[in-house]
Amino acid sequence: MRKCILIIFFTVIITVLMANRFEASDTAWDDGKSIDLNWELSPLIEKVVISRSDAEGNLKVIHSSEASTSTYRDNELEPNQKYHYQLQAFSKGDSLSLAASATTKQQWFYMGKLGFLILLVMVCVAIIYYIQSAKHGKEYFIRRIAGLDSMEEAIGRATEKGKPILYVPGISDLDDIQTIASLTILSHLAERSAEYSTDIIVPCRFSMVLSAAREVVREAYLKAGKPDAYREDNIFYLTDDQFGFVAGIDGIMMREQPAANFFMGSFYAESLILAETGFATGAIQTAGTAQAHQLPFFVVTCDYTLIGEELFAASAYLSKDPQQLGSLRGHDFGKVVFIILIIVGVILEILGISNLKEFIAGAIT
Amino acid sequence: MKRSLPLIFAFIVGFIVLLSEFIPHRPFNQIVSTLEGWFMIISGFAILLGQISLIRMNTHKIVNKLPNWPYHLAGLISFAVMLTFGLLWGMRETPGILGDGAQISAWLGLKPFDYLFENAYLPLSATLFSLLAFFIASAAYRAFIIRGLESNLLMITAIIVIIGRTSMGTMLTGWLPESWQFWHIPNLADFIMEFPNTAAQRAILISAGLGIVGSSLRIILGIERSYLGGDK
The missing domain is CATH 2.60.40.10 (Immunoglobulins)
Structure with missing residues (x-):
C-alpha cells in the first residue's frame, strides 16, 4: 500500500x-x-x-x-x-x-548564413577563375551593351553641337556601390570627352562624391594628355537636399542645354523629374541604375538604359581589359547557378520538400 | 605609392568587412559600425569642401557677370541667410550664438531658421515633388502609345492595373460569379503586381546582386582602379 x-x-x-x-x-x-x-x-x-x-x-x-x-x-x-x-x-x-x-555567448560563425557563404564562394571562385583564364590569353565573348556603345554617339553629338555633357553620379554618397560604379564610368567618359575637347559637367550631391569625382576626372584628363583642359569648376557641389539637387540639375539642363545627359548611379523619386526634363531639352540620354523601381521611368524617358547588372559591368566593358571582361563571365556563371537553384527549388517545393528553401532563406533572415 | 596605398587599404578593409558578415564574434561584429563612424567623421570634414565649392562657383559667375548670374546670386543669398539665422538663433531645440532669440521667435511664431524652413523650403520642396504627377502623366502617355506588340501589351497591362486600383474596377466586374473571381479587375491587377511584376523585379535584383559581388571583388583585388582615377 x-x-x-x-x-x-x-x-x-x-x-x-x-x-x-x-x-x-x-x-x-x-x-x-x-x-x-x-x-x-x-x-x-x-x-x-x-x-x-x-x-x-x-x-x-x-x-x-x-x-x-x-x-x-x-x-x-x-x-x-x-x-x-x-x-x-x-x-x-x-x-x-x-x-x-x-x-549570452558570441559565436565564431553565423550558421544561418552558410548558404549565402557557399553561393558567394562559388561566384567569387568563378570570377577569379575567369579572370585568370583571361590573363592567360583566353578570349571571352561579351554581349553588346547598347547603352555603353552609345557613349561615343553621345560625345560625338555634344562635340558637333559645341554643347557640354551632363553627368549625374546618382544621389547616394560614396558608401553606395552604385556611386562607385558610376565613378568608374565617369572615368571612361571624362577621358573620351577630354579627347574630343568637350566639357563635362558633374553636379554632386555629397562632398565626398565631389572630391572623388574631381580626382577621377582630373586623372582622366591627364590620361588623355590634356591636363590643361581640365576645369575643376565643372565638377561642383549643389546641395545635400534631394529635391534641391534635382531643381539645381533641372536648372542646368534648361540653361546650359547639354547635348548629352548621363544619369548613372542610385536614384529615387527624382529619377523621372530629371529624365523628363532632359527629354524636354532634346538631349541624348543614357541612364543606369540598380534601383528596380526607378528603371521603368528611365526606360520611358531615356534613349538607352543600363539595367541593374549592366551598371556594374560598364567599367569592365568600357575598359576592354581582358581581366575585367573575364570577371563578367563570372557574373554569367553566377546567373546559371541561380537559374538552376530556382528551377530545383520550384521542383522541390512542388514535391513538398522545403530543405533547400530553408537553407537559402537562412541567409536572408 | 599614391596608387598602391589606396589599393592596399581597399584590399584589407574589403576583406575584413567581408569576413565580418559571417563572424558574429568580437571584434568582427563591431567593424562595420566602426567604419561607418569613420565614414561619418570624414564626411563631416568633407562638407566644408562642398561649401567652398558652392561659394567659389557661384561667386565666380556673379563677379564675371556670366549668363544667368542673378540665379547664382539668389542661391548664395539663400545659403548665407540660412547659415546666419542658424548660427545666430539656432534651430528647434538647439540654441545659437545669441541664444534662443525669444523676442524674434515670439514675433515670427518660430525661430527664424525654422520659420524659413517651414515657410520657404518645405513648400518649394513639395512643389518640386508634386511636379512628378505631371511628369508621370507625360511619360506614361509616351510609353503607352501603340507602336508594336510590346507597347500594346504594356498599355493593356497598365490599364488593368490603373482601373484595378480604383473603385471603377470593382464596379465594372463586381457582378462576376464566384468561380470567375480571378477575372475580377482588382484581382487581376493584384495578380499582375504580385507575380509577373515581382518576378521581373527580382530578376533585376538578383543580377544587380551578382554585379555588386563582381564589382566589389574587382575593387578588393585591385583589378578595378577606375574609381581612383586611372587604370595603372
Missing part, C-alpha cells in the same frame, strides 16, 4: 514538473546578443508574463502572452552576461512562478 502511494506521489510530482517547464538558453550561432526562452505549461494556464531582472535585481516585464506553450527571443542583450528570467503563469484564481537563467 505504502509503495503504491509513493509511486502515485512521484508520478504526480513528475507530471507537474513535466507540465510546467521554463528554460533559457543562449541563441545558437549568433553575436551573443539574444537568449531564447522556451516554456511548456499546463493547458489550464491562461496568461504568461516573463520578466528579466536587471543588475539590482529589479524585474522588468519583457513579454506577455496568452499561449500556454511558446517561445520568446530576448534581443539586444550584452554579450557574455548572465541574465535571470522569471515566468509568471496565471490560471483561474491561481498563479505559478518559474525561474531560469542563461549566459
Whole structure:
C-alpha cells in the first residue's frame, strides 16, 4: 500500500514538473546578443508574463502572452552576461512562478548564413577563375551593351553641337556601390570627352562624391594628355537636399542645354523629374541604375538604359581589359547557378520538400 | 605609392568587412559600425569642401557677370541667410550664438531658421515633388502609345492595373460569379503586381546582386582602379 502511494506521489510530482517547464538558453550561432526562452505549461494556464531582472535585481516585464506553450527571443542583450528570467503563469484564481537563467555567448560563425557563404564562394571562385583564364590569353565573348556603345554617339553629338555633357553620379554618397560604379564610368567618359575637347559637367550631391569625382576626372584628363583642359569648376557641389539637387540639375539642363545627359548611379523619386526634363531639352540620354523601381521611368524617358547588372559591368566593358571582361563571365556563371537553384527549388517545393528553401532563406533572415 | 596605398587599404578593409558578415564574434561584429563612424567623421570634414565649392562657383559667375548670374546670386543669398539665422538663433531645440532669440521667435511664431524652413523650403520642396504627377502623366502617355506588340501589351497591362486600383474596377466586374473571381479587375491587377511584376523585379535584383559581388571583388583585388582615377 505504502509503495503504491509513493509511486502515485512521484508520478504526480513528475507530471507537474513535466507540465510546467521554463528554460533559457543562449541563441545558437549568433553575436551573443539574444537568449531564447522556451516554456511548456499546463493547458489550464491562461496568461504568461516573463520578466528579466536587471543588475539590482529589479524585474522588468519583457513579454506577455496568452499561449500556454511558446517561445520568446530576448534581443539586444550584452554579450557574455548572465541574465535571470522569471515566468509568471496565471490560471483561474491561481498563479505559478518559474525561474531560469542563461549566459549570452558570441559565436565564431553565423550558421544561418552558410548558404549565402557557399553561393558567394562559388561566384567569387568563378570570377577569379575567369579572370585568370583571361590573363592567360583566353578570349571571352561579351554581349553588346547598347547603352555603353552609345557613349561615343553621345560625345560625338555634344562635340558637333559645341554643347557640354551632363553627368549625374546618382544621389547616394560614396558608401553606395552604385556611386562607385558610376565613378568608374565617369572615368571612361571624362577621358573620351577630354579627347574630343568637350566639357563635362558633374553636379554632386555629397562632398565626398565631389572630391572623388574631381580626382577621377582630373586623372582622366591627364590620361588623355590634356591636363590643361581640365576645369575643376565643372565638377561642383549643389546641395545635400534631394529635391534641391534635382531643381539645381533641372536648372542646368534648361540653361546650359547639354547635348548629352548621363544619369548613372542610385536614384529615387527624382529619377523621372530629371529624365523628363532632359527629354524636354532634346538631349541624348543614357541612364543606369540598380534601383528596380526607378528603371521603368528611365526606360520611358531615356534613349538607352543600363539595367541593374549592366551598371556594374560598364567599367569592365568600357575598359576592354581582358581581366575585367573575364570577371563578367563570372557574373554569367553566377546567373546559371541561380537559374538552376530556382528551377530545383520550384521542383522541390512542388514535391513538398522545403530543405533547400530553408537553407537559402537562412541567409536572408 | 599614391596608387598602391589606396589599393592596399581597399584590399584589407574589403576583406575584413567581408569576413565580418559571417563572424558574429568580437571584434568582427563591431567593424562595420566602426567604419561607418569613420565614414561619418570624414564626411563631416568633407562638407566644408562642398561649401567652398558652392561659394567659389557661384561667386565666380556673379563677379564675371556670366549668363544667368542673378540665379547664382539668389542661391548664395539663400545659403548665407540660412547659415546666419542658424548660427545666430539656432534651430528647434538647439540654441545659437545669441541664444534662443525669444523676442524674434515670439514675433515670427518660430525661430527664424525654422520659420524659413517651414515657410520657404518645405513648400518649394513639395512643389518640386508634386511636379512628378505631371511628369508621370507625360511619360506614361509616351510609353503607352501603340507602336508594336510590346507597347500594346504594356498599355493593356497598365490599364488593368490603373482601373484595378480604383473603385471603377470593382464596379465594372463586381457582378462576376464566384468561380470567375480571378477575372475580377482588382484581382487581376493584384495578380499582375504580385507575380509577373515581382518576378521581373527580382530578376533585376538578383543580377544587380551578382554585379555588386563582381564589382566589389574587382575593387578588393585591385583589378578595378577606375574609381581612383586611372587604370595603372
